[in-house]
Amino acid sequence: MPEARLPEQFRDLEQWIGWSLETEGERSDRRQASAMEDITAFYEAMLARMEEVLPYLEQFSLEELPDDAKRLFYLTLSLAEVAPAVEQFGQPSVVDGYDIKRFVASHR
Amino acid sequence: MAIQTHHDTDAGTNGTVWHEAYPELGTGPIPIEPCVSAEYFELERERIYKKTWLNVGRIEQLPRPGDYFVKDLPVCDTSVILTRGRDGVLQAFHNMCSHRGNKIVWDQHGSCQNFTCKFHGWSYGLDGSLRFVPDEERFCDLKKDRLGLTPVRADVWEGFIFINLDPTPPETLTEHLGELGAGLEGYPFAHLTTCYAWSTELKANWKVLKDAFHEAYHVPFLHKRSLPDSFTSPDNPYAHAFAFRLYERNHRMSVFGNPGHQPSPVELLAHRFGASIVKRDWEMADLPPGVNPTRSQFWAFDANMIFPNFDVFVFDGTYLTHNFWPLAPARTLWEVKTYFPAAQNTAQRFSQEYSKVLLREALLEDASTLEATQSMLASGAKKEFVLQDQELLVRHGHKVIEDMVGFYRRP
Numbered sequence: 001m002p003e004a005r006l007p008e009q010f011r012d013l014e015q016w017i018g019w020s021l022e023t024e025g026e027r028s029d030r031r032q033a034s035a036m037e038d039i040t041a042f043y044e045a046m047l048a049r050m051e052e053v054l055p056y057l058e059q060f061s062l063e064e065l066p067d068d069a070k071r072l073f074y075l076t077l078s079l080a081e082v083a084p085a086v087e088q089f090g091q092p093s094v095v096d097g098y099d100i101k102r103f104v105a106s107h108r
Numbered sequence: 109m110a111i112q113t114h115h116d117t118d119a120g121t122n123g124t125v126w127h128e129a130y131p132e133l134g135t136g137p138i139p140i141e142p143c144v145s146a147e148y149f150e151l152e153r154e155r156i157y158k159k160t161w162l163n164v165g166r167i168e169q170l171p172r173p174g175d176y177f178v179k180d181l182p183v184c185d186t187s188v189i190l191t192r193g194r195d196g197v198l199q200a201f202h203n204m205c206s207h208r209g210n211k212i213v214w215d216q217h218g219s220c221q222n223f224t225c226k227f228h229g230w231s232y233g234l235d236g237s238l239r240f241v242p243d244e245e246r247f248c249d250l251k252k253d254r255l256g257l258t259p260v261r262a263d264v265w266e267g268f269i270f271i272n273l274d275p276t277p278p279e280t281l282t283e284h285l286g287e288l289g290a291g292l293e294g295y296p297f298a299h300l301t302t303c304y305a306w307s308t309e310l311k312a313n314w315k316v317l318k319d320a321f322h323e324a325y326h327v328p329f330l331h332k333r334s335l336p337d338s339f340t341s342p343d344n345p346y347a348h349a350f351a352f353r354l355y356e357r358n359h360r361m362s363v364f365g366n367p368g369h370q371p372s373p374v375e376l377l378a379h380r381f382g383a384s385i386v387k388r389d390w391e392m393a394d395l396p397p398g399v400n401p402t403r404s405q406f407w408a409f410d411a412n413m414i415f416p417n418f419d420v421f422v423f424d425g426t427y428l429t430h431n432f433w434p435l436a437p438a439r440t441l442w443e444v445k446t447y448f449p450a451a452q453n454t455a456q457r458f459s460q461e462y463s464k465v466l467l468r469e470a471l472l473e474d475a476s477t478l479e480a481t482q483s484m485l486a487s488g489a490k491k492e493f494v495l496q497d498q499e500l501l502v503r504h505g506h507k508v509i510e511d512m513v514g515f516y517r518r519p
Contacts, residue, residue, distance in 0.1 A: 024304075024465075043374075050377055057454040065454070073454045080461035083374035084469045088333050095333055098308075098475035103468070107304040 291398015365408025382459030383425025
């Protein structure tokens with residue numbers, strides 16, 4: 001058994017652990033490099049659990065998230081990252097958009 | 109209160125001709141030359157950028173005594189250090205050693221007691237005074253009290269830091285901001301302290317960038333995917349802004365928001381915990397008089413443009429800014445910042461993530477045409493832009509610049 005990386009009641013999301021990324025740059029890179037089927041599958045899996053995920057995370061302060069909760073929190077940020085790909089564009093990148101690699105974030 | 113979705117006088121479909129209120133602007137085409145001419149660009153640098161109040165940051169970048177940040181301003185041929193001194197006072201200086209002219213501070217921000225030149229070790233306090241000169245006795249008649257860093261005029265409005273490179277500016281910052289600035293005072297800028305920022309260098313003239321954000325005519329076309337029904341409706345298919353106001357050099361338009369906007373699933377989730385550029389349930393009572401000035405129920409946001417290159421777009425619960433920094437006739441550094449209250453929990457942080465990602469996607473659409481546009485402007489095939497009524501701010505912006513540049517008045 002590999003070590004569990006998410007809180008126990010969210011083990012069903014373990015398969016998406018690769019989306020648990022700390023920075024917008026990392027999340028965006030993964031979105032841009034992923035196939036639409038994978039993005040959509042992740043989106044649907046996360047969206048289906050958000051009503052449990054958000055109240056669970058609420059018990060911790062932002063600054064003192066335990067490691068497993070922090071990984072889960074980063075998954076919610078990746079849901080925000082991929083939402084427009086699924087809901088607006090139907091493809092990983094902005095349709096006919098400016099090159100996101102040139103649009104440099106100075107935040108995390 | 110139920111929001112009406114049928115025709116309303118300020119839904120943008122009332123047939124107002126905004127140009128009639130400003131007959132001095134005319135209605136004809138405007139020249140393309142200012143967006144491609146190297147001569148025009150040089151005049152803008154000399155007559156506008158080196159003489160006008162310029163936004164370079166916010167006070168949250170200098171929270172403690174000893175904090176500093178550097179703003180390189182190639183458009184003004186300088187680099188400026190912004191400091192908060194031991195006494196808490198905010199000051200600005202040219203980033204240049206008094207000895208042999210070396211650039212003093214090389215990193216972009218930090219906190220320190222002194223600035224020490226890497227070349228010969230001259231050291232300055234955060235108040236700009238020259239504190240220490242190695243081997244000082246070898247200089248003849250060194251007047252240390254006259255060899256401080258060269259000060260730059262700096263002032264703060266609503267937490268925004270402005271500088272002016274003209275040692276004797278013809279107007280104060282308050283005068284420069286005028287009625288537009290006064291009307292915004294009281295907006296909760298000081299409460300919205302979490303900043304997400306992007307920047308990019310585009311191969312386009314700074315006015316080509318700026319003009320792209322100064323009309324909503326492009327929204328149903330360029331943003332048909334990212335914002336399909338947020339700023340348009342069956343009654344207002346062309347995203348007509350419902351109020352315009354031109355001041356001497358600044359201006360504002362109030363942008364229509366569709367009350368029938370259908371939020372996506374993740375948007376719906378995000379809006380439970382925070383604001384976004386497409387959220388609609390706002391508290392009008394809290395807004396200062398210069399925000400949604402007509403108190404329209406169709407208000408989405410106000411696009412406020414502060415001359416020459418600073419935009420402040422205010423929404424309910426979030427705001428964003430643009431700074432368009434000219435680098436060359438066909439090169440611009442574009443900085444975008446979006447602000448939220450400090451997240452109190454993970455749900456609020458998730459909400460902000462969605463909001464900033466959605467904004468980013470719309471901005472990537474906004475930026476997508478600009479280099480292609482510039483490349484065709486350079487062809488010279490056409491000499492003029494043709495503007496419609498809703499592009500009033502583009503027309504005004506070009507006139508204000510030309511009034512200061514005087515390119516078409518030159519002998």
